[in-house]
Amino acid sequence: MRAEAAQHVVEGEGPAKKALERQADSLGLGGNTLFTGYLDRDGSLEDCYSAGAAFLFASRTETQGLVLLESMALGVPVVSTAVMGTKEVLGKGGGSLIAAEDEHDFASKAVRLLTEPLLRERLSREAVEHARDWSAPVMADRMLQLYEQVTETAQTGTTRVSSMP
Secondary structure, three states: OOHHHOOEEEEOOOOOHHHHHHHHHHOOOHHHEEEEEOOOOOOHHHHHHHHOOOEEEOOOOOOOOHHHHHHHHOOOOEEEEOOHHHHHHHOOOOOEEEEOOOHHHHHHHHHHHHHOHHHHHHHHHHHHHHHHOOOHHHHHHHHHHHHHHHHHHHHHOOOOOOOOO
C-alpha cells in the first residue's frame, strides 16, 4: 500500500468535526477522507475498525483507551501517542507503534505501518493477543486476585505481593 493512496476514515461527532473537514480539504485530502459521524456498536463501528489497515489515535485527553482495545481485539494495529489512559493500555507497545508527542514521529510511524506489510501482519497478531489481556474474563480474574489479597491481608495482617501483567 502506498501511504499517499490511503483512505482516511474519521469516525465520531464532536465540536472539531467541521474544522477537521475544512482542514482535510485545505490539505488536499478531502477526496481521500471520509467523515462517518457517530457509529453505533451494533456492528457498524466494528466494521469500520475491521476495514482499516491501521488505527491512528493521537488524543491527548483519552482517559481509558477503550477504542484502542476495540481496534486491537479485531486485529487492527495501532499508531498512538501514549498519554493518560492510552499509556496504561498500550504498555510496552504490543500490537502498536507508540509515537512521541511529535507530529513528524507520529506521521513516520503511520507511514511505516501502512507501507510495511510484514510489520502490519506482526502487529496485527500482537494486537489480538494484547487486547485479550484486557478482556472481561481476564480483568475479572485480576480483580478476584486483588480481593483475595485484600481479604488475606485483613485476616492475617500480612501482605502477599503478586505481579499483575
